[in-house]
Amino acid sequence: MWAIAAFAIGKTMTIDWAKLEQEFQFTAPGKNKLAWVDTKNYGKRPEDSVIDTIVLHHTASPNLGGTVKWFTMEESQVSCHFTIGKDGSIVQMVSCYDRAWQAGRSSDAYGRSNVNDFSIGIEIVNMGDGKDPYTEDQLEAVENLVGSLIKRFPIKQIVSHEFIAEPAGRKNDPINYPWERLERFHVPMYFGQKKG
Numbered sequence: 001m002w003a004i005a006a007f008a009i010g011k012t013m014t015i016d017w018a019k020l021e022q023e024f025q026f027t028a029p030g031k032n033k034l035a036w037v038d039t040k041n042y043g044k045r046p047e048d049s050v051i052d053t054i055v056l057h058h059t060a061s062p063n064l065g066g067t068v069k070w071f072t073m074e075e076s077q078v079s080c081h082f083t084i085g086k087d088g089s090i091v092q093m094v095s096c097y098d099r100a101w102q103a104g105r106s107s108d109a110y111g112r113s114n115v116n117d118f119s120i121g122i123e124i125v126n127m128g129d130g131k132d133p134y135t136e137d138q139l140e141a142v143e144n145l146v147g148s149l150i151k152r153f154p155i156k157q158i159v160s161h162e163f164i165a166e167p168a169g170r171k172n173d174p175i176n177y178p179w180e181r182l183e184r185f186h187v188p189m190y191f192g193q194k195k196g
């Protein structure tokens with residue numbers, strides 16, 4: 001059993017990730033391949049939204065199937081556009097044109113709140129304990145996906161959940177992410193804790 005501070009709703013829940021994965025009949029598609037899984041945990045973006053932000057997260061969970069299952073459950077009240085497994089598998093659950101429930105209470109470097117309105121969220125399967133390493137397959141899948149999204153949407157920033165979470169210090173994800181690997185995209189990046 002893994003006890004985690006469960007995502008956006010701010011309650012501490014105990015989630016049995018192995019059991020969730022077992023219950024969920026799901027085959028990971030493999031590196032850089034995308035599988036679609038439906039969830040009801042999303043809404044419409046405001047009509048004038050410009051999708052200009054990518055938010056990176058760690059899942060605070062050990063496996064892809066259990067995490068995706070959790071994002072399908074109404075009680076979680078969370079979801080994400082994309083979730084990347086340790087093997088580089090990509091699961092999409094919410095259309096980029098819809099609003100996933102990933103950022104929670106948030107604001108960005110431009111002072112805009114409700115980051116979910118204008119962002120695409122990428123969850124990276126990782127325990128988030130500072131010891132669990134991201135795999136090379138996983139980092140490559142994140143980078144390929146980010147590169148594709150930058151070509152499709154007017155992305156002006158890539159941010160950590162930690163940076164945008166309110167109040168400051170509410171989140172620390174994605175912990176130890178190698179941001180320097182994303183510098184080649186020449187998009188401003190905001191990570192660490194926001195000052196002031």
Ligand SMILES: [Zn+2]
Pocket residue numbers: 056057058102161171173
């Ligand atoms: Zn997060």
